[in-house]
Amino acid sequence: MTLLSYAKAMNRALADALAADPAVCVFGEDVGAGLAGLTLGLQQRFGAERVVDTPLSEQAFTSAGIGAALAGMRPVIELQIPSLLFLVFEQLANQAHKFSLMTGGQARVPLTVVVPGSGSRSGWAGQHSDHPYALFAHVGIKTLVPATPTDAYGLLSSAIADDDPVVLFAPAGALGVREDVTVPLAPVPLGVARTHRPGTDVTVLSVGHLVYQALAVAEELADEVSVEVLDPRTLYPLDRAALLASLGRTGRLVVLDDSNRFAGFAAEALAIAGEEGRLLAPPRRVTRPDGAVLPFALGLDRALQPDAAQLRDAIRAVMK
């Protein structure tokens, strides 16, 4: 039995990409030391010329990643804190994402941005605890939230190989997960959902670390209701076919999502279900509140994130 941790899986995906393609390089803060885990040992192995420690200039090194991508490289940018994504929103939304269209297809920007430890890390308060994946999905940037070590490996591999900018959120709540890996690690295509547990009564579409909460509640309620746990893995482009196929089996939907409620990911999932699916009951979502700012105290931090009790209530509500 080989136990692979989520953090180690990401590290291995990046190492394999660096070994396979000389165009792959890394920019980020403290990446030489490997402070965030993602790059542990990689500068020693691949050199400081390819795994580049940058000064605290997120906007400039993200843009430099764009420039390097335009010049044929495949840069991976590490941002240690999810809220730094707000700082580089201009670079990602207004530059990287727009280059292909604005140049009439002349340019491509194969840039991967990784946040190892997105969402709440417990006790890091308002400016370190955001989970803004819906914002990037809204903009139209390919947005990934792997839940498991094998998916983290596979999606990071595919992100680096992709010709468009990609933002990958590695939820803090999943970083400690270990998985018994029985098959060789392999790329996971973007835009393909994964069914973690088949069911016939309710589809619980759950994102990132919340997949584990969904699985636990599904097991707990197994005598009462048959829950299908579906993990989109890629939020944009979303595997709508998989969602609609699951709803075709269950006819009921609960979305478990760590983004803010208003115009969040769950809102889009409900809209798709409403427009394109046939539901037997009004759908429900369990999310952060509108405009959430996570307070510091642990009880307050937890109070604004989706929890198991809310999910149980939502599942029972759609079963009524």
Next chain:
Amino acid sequence: MSLPHLADRAGRYRAMRLIRSFEELALEWVRSGLIVGGTHPYIGQEAVAVGVCAALTADDQLTSTHRGHGHVLAKGADPGRLLAELAGRVDGLNRGRGGSMHAADFSLGILGANGIVGAGAPIAVGAAWAAQRQGRPRVVASFFGDGALNQGVLLEALNLASIWRAPVLFVCENNGYATTLPAGAAVGGSACGRAEAFGIPAETVDGMDVEAVRAAAQRLAERARAGGGPGFLECLTYRFEAHHTMERRFRLSYRTPQEVAAWRERDPLVSAAAALPPAEVASIDADVSQLLSLAAEFALASAEPDPATADDHLYASGLRPRSGAAL
């Protein structure tokens, strides 16, 4: 080898004449409605684009600005395709998807004009870093105005270029105004002082003198190409026209007519022409006029893009976005 079309004084005058006449034609097309949305005319600043590009090779790259037609033409872009782009036609440089503020020709190393002030500088640093990694003797010129001196990301870019010894030629086109705000009221310290603070050698040059710009750009570009790190060139220049074509409607008074007239006295085309035999100047002017007639014909003959293709090229990987229409 430097760009052949800018190799001698006649070539440089020709490029400046092409930019001037192109911009005058573009103004006409904005007035007549052939160009929708307007442009930021480069008229008056031609010596900067041409002088800097005369120090570049075909393999060198550049990032440009919202006032980018001069840079794009000086590097060698086809005027017919640039004009078609401004008019939103399928044969435009960007297939009608970019327009004036995003004109690009990657085959010529033109990484694009940019609609966000200062945004090109760190992109240039990354491209130059990649050239170093790839072992190419390439320099990346990054044009920006005095307004960009107050964008934080530009200062971050100067620092990154310095610590990486990236082969970037930063070109500050100081035309005296960030739209309407005078540089004297906006820039603490000096442009060159900012570069020097990051350990980057900096020079200020008369941006109305194409030969002076070329000589200084050559020094800094060759130093960068030889591994000496980035350089910074401040070119003192002036835009003779409005900030953008919309401004004409507003009758703004941030510049006195005397100030504009005094700078027009220093027209860079007049001084460049004075160094050539009059017959040669007349012949170049006639050539450029002919070239622009053909460019206009080419642009007008090009079709407007099919609205059904509005999402084409959004993703390099070919991903098709969902339609916004009701199901």
